[in-house]
Amino acid sequence: MTPPLTQADIDGEIADLHKDCDGQEANHPPRDFAPYRSSVLRHPKQPLIMVKEPEAVELTGPVFGVTDVTALDADLTKQHAGEPLGERITVQGRVLDRAGRPVRGQLVEVWQANASGRYPHQRDDHPAPLDPNFTGVGRCLTDDEGRYSFTTIKPGAYPWRNHVNAWRPAHIHFSVFGAAFTQRLVTQMYFPNDPLFAYDPVLQSVTDERARQRLVAAYEHDLSVPEWSLGYRWDIVLDGPAATWMEEGR
Amino acid sequence: MKATPSQTVGPFYGYALPFPGGGDLAPLNDGGGITVHGYVYDGAGDPVPDALLEFWQADPSGDLSGAPGSLRRDPVTGAVIGRHGLDFTGFGRVPTDADGRYALRTLMPGNGYISVCVFARGLLHHLYTRIYFGQDAFLDGLPAHRRETLVAVAEREGFYRFDIHLQGEKETVFLDFG
Numbered sequence: 565m566t567p568p569l570t571q572a573d574i575d576g577e578i579a580d581l582h583k584d585c586d587g588q589e590a591n592h593p594p595r596d597f598a599p600y601r602s603s604v605l606r607h608p609k610q611p612l613i614m615v616k617e618p619e620a621v622e623l624t625g626p627v628f629g630v631t632d633v634t635a636l637d638a639d640l641t642k643q644h645a646g647e648p649l650g651e652r653i654t655v656q657g658r659v660l661d662r663a664g665r666p667v668r669g670q671l672v673e674v675w676q677a678n679a680s681g682r683y684p685h686q687r688d689d690h691p692a693p694l695d696p697n698f699t700g701v702g703r704c705l706t707d708d709e710g711r712y713s714f715t716t717i718k719p720g721a722y723p724w725r726n727h728v729n730a731w732r733p734a735h736i737h738f739s740v741f742g743a744a745f746t747q748r749l750v751t752q753m754y755f756p757n758d759p760l761f762a763y764d765p766v767l768q769s770v771t772d773e774r775a776r777q778r779l780v781a782a783y784e785h786d787l788s789v790p791e792w793s794l795g796y797r798w799d800i801v802l803d804g805p806a807a808t809w810m811e812e813g814r
Numbered sequence: 815m816k817a818t819p820s821q822t823v824g825p826f827y828g829y830a831l832p833f834p835g836g837g838d839l840a841p842l843n844d845g846g847g848i849t850v851h852g853y854v855y856d857g858a859g860d861p862v863p864d865a866l867l868e869f870w871q872a873d874p875s876g877d878l879s880g881a882p883g884s885l886r887r888d889p890v891t892g893a894v895i896g897r898h899g900l901d902f903t904g905f906g907r908v909p910t911d912a913d914g915r916y917a918l919r920t921l922m923p924g925n926g927y928i929s930v931c932v933f934a935r936g937l938l939h940h941l942y943t944r945i946y947f948g949q950d951a952f953l954d955g956l957p958a959h960r961r962e963t964l965v966a967v968a969e970r971e972g973f974y975r976f977d978i979h980l981q982g983e984k985e986t987v988f989l990d991f992g
């Protein structure tokens with residue numbers, strides 16, 4: 565049996581892969597990123613096939629409306645009888661397409677661990693307490709300016725067995741729909757200055773430092789609510805073309 | 815503007831994203847329904863029990879306007895009440911089960927294919943593919959040995975099998991829309 569991977573092994577692999585990509589612009593992580601062990605058998609090895617069809621189904625997308633959400637869905641602190649434990653936060657931002665236009669009336673879904681870093685999921689069995697007053701699931705529709713807003717608590721870091729002493733930095737999972745299926749995005753929002761960033765192969769799978777920074781929310785004092793919550797701003801830019809408009813040169 | 819990078823859906827989406835009836839696109843009692851089912855496999859040929867598949871498709875007339883109401887909530891209790899079974903929303907979302915299996919009950923898309931978006935633990939950036947039900951000009955442009963990975967196999971009346979191989983000899987053709 566090979567000895568278990570240490571953080572130093574993972575750090576070395578990440579450093580090598582980052583060196584290979586040095587300075588190259590890349591908006592998304594490569595699907596083949598070995599320090600994230602689960603990626604090894606789960607990425608295609610054949611190149612993707614480019615599709616250039618103005619009639620492609622994927623240039624349109626599913627629609628969501630007021631029947632798909634309720635007002636309570638955007639406040640993760642009000643979904644149970646009592647108040648959840650932890651630091652209450654407001655997370656707000658805009659969803660834009662890559663031309664900078666607001667993505668209106670589209671579904672934003674979030675899920676996250678509780679303040680102790682625990683998910684109410686069978687697979688998460690590490691010894692941190694569940695919070696009976698926190699499920700950690702929210703959703704909302706973007707408004708006419710493309711804005712979304714959630715009230716929640718700051719999630720804790722959690723261990724995940726990728727290697728010995730592997731810890732995920734605190735993050736909120738986001739699932740976002742754009743105007744087209746091609747703009748679909750599932751990602752994670754991180755909190756500024758988390759000391760775990762450098763050790764996390766999931767965040768570090770984004771090899772371009774500038775792109776990595778785009779996953780980190782900004783603390784915004786004006787978004788903090790006196791005596792109530794701390795404010796974080798995080799804007800999301802969706803990739804991919806849509807049928808409703810054509811980009812230059814397409 | 816520069817895109818926000820993708821990150822994996824991770825292992826813990828199961829209590830957040832799937833919803834009851836997520837694979838039932840066809841309104842109840844609507845004639846001509848089809849079932850599409852299959853497995854998701856990794857590069858070792860093992861089934862993937864923690865993948866999430868999303869589907870987007872035209873209705874039988876080829877109409878792509880869709881409809882809201884896939885994730886309908888009760889405005890009083892906030893509970894998920896599911897689809898009302900009247901509109902064809904065109905959108906499906908199905909997590910693979912412990913066997914790596916999924917099933918979709920829908921209507922035949924008027925323009926020949928169902929678009930699929932694949933998320934999974936271990937997959938840092940989702941993948942797109944398509945389920946075709948027969949010959950298509952798009953398929954003609956693919957290498958012959960890979961073409962069949964996009965074609966559902968008719969099993970019996972109204973039942974189709976479509977497996978997704980993330981990696982390996984039978985690797986599915988995945989698409990990039992630029």
Ligand SMILES: [Fe+3]
Pocket residue numbers: 677732735737824826
């Ligand atoms: Fe997580």
